[in-house]
Amino acid sequence: MIGTVMIVDDETLVRKTLRKMIESNQTGFTVIAEATNGQEAIELIHEWEPDLIISDVRMPLLDGIQLAEWVYTERPSTMVIILTGYRDFEYAQAALRYGVLDFLLKPCPEQEVCRSLKKLHGRLSHAKHTARIEEEFVEENTIRSLFYRLPCNPQAVKRLYPKLAGSTLWLVKVNHFFPATKSYTSSDLFLLQFAVSNIIQELIEPLFEHSRIVLIRYDRYAIFLGKPRSQSDKQTDALLDSISGKIQELLDIAVTLQAMGRVERLEQLPVLSESANPPSSTPDSQTTELPSSQDFTLNHSKLQSMESQFMSYIVLGQIELLQQNLTELPIKVNQLPVEEARLDALAAAITLQSIARxxxxxxxxPFDFEQEISRLHQYSKAEQIGDWLEPSIHYFDSALERWAGRKQISVRERAVAYIDRFFMDRCSLQDVASHVYLNPKYFSLLFKRETGLGFNQYVTQVRLEKAELLLSNTNDKMTEIARAVGYDDPNYFSTVFRKKHRMSPNEFRRLHRP
Incomplete structure (x- = not known):
């Protein structure tokens, strides 16, 4: 995760010097905007929404303390550092009441600037990690409330709507968590719920965009499938078979899947759920009551947050920080209650293996879910669970070292590879920025700096290059070529093509066909 910073100072030289310090060191931040005074900064804050503001204390129109007060009131999540001279230090300390986190004395030594920013980047990462987990928890509880017609916050429903509307709903019913062929017990329930959910996630992620899984009852999952990465209906049918088959293979647990249709309105969820008629099955004798809402948390946000955090270290080239985090993982697990330690260790192991692959x-x-769950259940102390995690950490660390020895992956390489793979789909700026773990605004600036083209210009260029090949080497119809390169509207495709080549696609074909 890369943080964004705005520099506010009326001296051009100070701004340029700070920018150079930040951009030439691995601080975890990038400069996205500059302002000459507090009043100009407020206007830019609305536009750029920086994570951190570094502001001089004395400026015309609106000084650093007044700016800190405004940020404290209007943007409380934004961090502030104050630049000050020795004579102004006592005056600058008045900004402490407005949540200022650090002071840098002018002239600012590069080492001090880097130290302060690295410290605040750790704080920012933790805050965003916590916020993601809390947001995921609220969203999952809202989804469950909707399914069971329970009261829920209208604002939470409103925020959730754009994430789920248009998705396809599937319900997965676990017929029995404790088959006679296995020695699972009720103490293993949360681990088994997590394992089933993770198997489903691993299978749907490569095939559908922006999908999510929610445990809506102890034995039932709702799957919201986003846009297919391929237009093949057979692929979806095969997915259903592979989900039930893979869960049966790895856990010996039988599940039933039902397609419930497209979600147009969230008010549909209880109707869709109630229309499901899964085959009757014998309930788990050891689990007859619905667990509390806290028990539903499957740590998906923790998996995503951990992967995002680790990948941000890789993208920034902060391998030492990543390895330090790896070393601390078992220590953190050792400090948790045993039940929580089991889930966190399993989540960490799955995440590390997923990133490595x-x-x-x-x-x-080699990772046998059934065997590893049984092993985790046998441990009565968190320290044993921390030791259990060590092989996954060693596996990841070895894979990281081999990869780092081959090449250092860049944001540009990852973004270009993603566009080359998915140019025929929506392939939005948000999608690609998410893929490389960057803020969309910063990614847009970085991509243009690296390629010389705006993001949309680049995607259009890739699509037209593919279209040129198809026009020159196939007899495909124009509508087929348009769809193959990401344009649902052939007329719009023709307009874009003509703008570049000064001729229609048909004219281009006549000129370039052998």
């Missing part, structure tokens, strides 16, 4: 092309680590 997806991003480092590492061979899959």
């Amino acid at each position: 997806k991003h480092f092309n590492a061979e899959k680590m």
